[in-house]
Amino acid sequence: MDSLLQLAADPAAWAALATLIVMEVVLGIDNLIFISILTNKLPEEHQTKARRIGIGLALILRLGLLASIAYIVQLTEPVFEVLGKAFSWRDLILIAGGLFLLWKATQEIHHSVDPEPEDKAVGGKAQIGFAAAIGQILVLDLVFSIDSIITAVGMTDHVPIMVIAVLVAVSVMLLAADPLSRFIANNPTVVMLALGFLIMIGMTLIAEGFGAHVPKGYIYTAMAFSAGVEGLNILVRRRRRAKTGNL
Incomplete structure (x- = not known):
C-alpha cells in the first residue's frame, strides 16, 4: 500500500502512465481493426457478442501476460540461430502473426474483389462461423498482446502502471468497437483501406521478427x-x- 502511495505521488509515474496509455491505445487500433472486419462477416445478431468476447479475450491475455511478466521478458532471449541471425520466441510469434495477418487480409481482399456465390454469402459478404471468428481473433489477440506487454515492459518497471494502462486501453477498444464496425460496414471503401492497413501491419510484424526495426x-x-x-x-x-x- 505504501509503495502504491509513493508511486501515486511521483510525477514521473504519472507521465509514464499517460505515455503508456497512449501507446497501448494506439497499439490496440490494429487489434480493433481486425476484430471489426472479422466480426462484420458474422450474422448481425452475433456481431456485438463476438466483438465483446474478442476484446474480453484481449484483456484476459494482457492481464495474464502481466501476471507472468518475468517469463514474458525471457521471450526476448535468443533460442536458436539461422545463418548468424538469432531468433527469440517473440520473433517467432511476431513472424507467425504477421504471416497470419497477410493471409487473412489477402483472403478478405479476394472475397471483396471476387465475391462468393449467393449460396455462400449473405448481403454480398462471405460468412464465417462464430467459433471460427473467435478462434482467429484469439490468435491475433495473442500476437498483439505479447507485442503490447513487451512494449509496456520497455517503458516502465511498475506493474500497477502497466495494469492501469491496459485496462484503460481495452476500455477504449470496447467503447470504440461497435461504432468502428458500423462505420466500416457502411463504407465499403474503408474496408479495403483497413485491409491494406492489416497487410502493412503484417509486413511490419514480420520485419520486426527478423530484426528490422520499423x-x-x-x-x-x-x-x-x-x-x-x-x-x-x-x-x-x-x-x-x-x-x-x-x-
Missing part, C-alpha cells in the same frame, strides 16, 4: 494520412449524393 511513428503516420484522404473521399461522395437528391 519505427511505429512511420506506420501510424501513413495510416493517419491514408485515413484522412479516405475521409475527404467520403465527404465528397456524401455531398454529391446530397446535391443529386436535391435536383
Whole structure:
C-alpha cells in the first residue's frame, strides 16, 4: 500500500502512465481493426457478442501476460540461430502473426474483389462461423498482446502502471468497437483501406521478427494520412449524393 502511495505521488509515474496509455491505445487500433472486419462477416445478431468476447479475450491475455511478466521478458532471449541471425520466441510469434495477418487480409481482399456465390454469402459478404471468428481473433489477440506487454515492459518497471494502462486501453477498444464496425460496414471503401492497413501491419510484424526495426511513428503516420484522404473521399461522395437528391 505504501509503495502504491509513493508511486501515486511521483510525477514521473504519472507521465509514464499517460505515455503508456497512449501507446497501448494506439497499439490496440490494429487489434480493433481486425476484430471489426472479422466480426462484420458474422450474422448481425452475433456481431456485438463476438466483438465483446474478442476484446474480453484481449484483456484476459494482457492481464495474464502481466501476471507472468518475468517469463514474458525471457521471450526476448535468443533460442536458436539461422545463418548468424538469432531468433527469440517473440520473433517467432511476431513472424507467425504477421504471416497470419497477410493471409487473412489477402483472403478478405479476394472475397471483396471476387465475391462468393449467393449460396455462400449473405448481403454480398462471405460468412464465417462464430467459433471460427473467435478462434482467429484469439490468435491475433495473442500476437498483439505479447507485442503490447513487451512494449509496456520497455517503458516502465511498475506493474500497477502497466495494469492501469491496459485496462484503460481495452476500455477504449470496447467503447470504440461497435461504432468502428458500423462505420466500416457502411463504407465499403474503408474496408479495403483497413485491409491494406492489416497487410502493412503484417509486413511490419514480420520485419520486426527478423530484426528490422520499423519505427511505429512511420506506420501510424501513413495510416493517419491514408485515413484522412479516405475521409475527404467520403465527404465528397456524401455531398454529391446530397446535391443529386436535391435536383
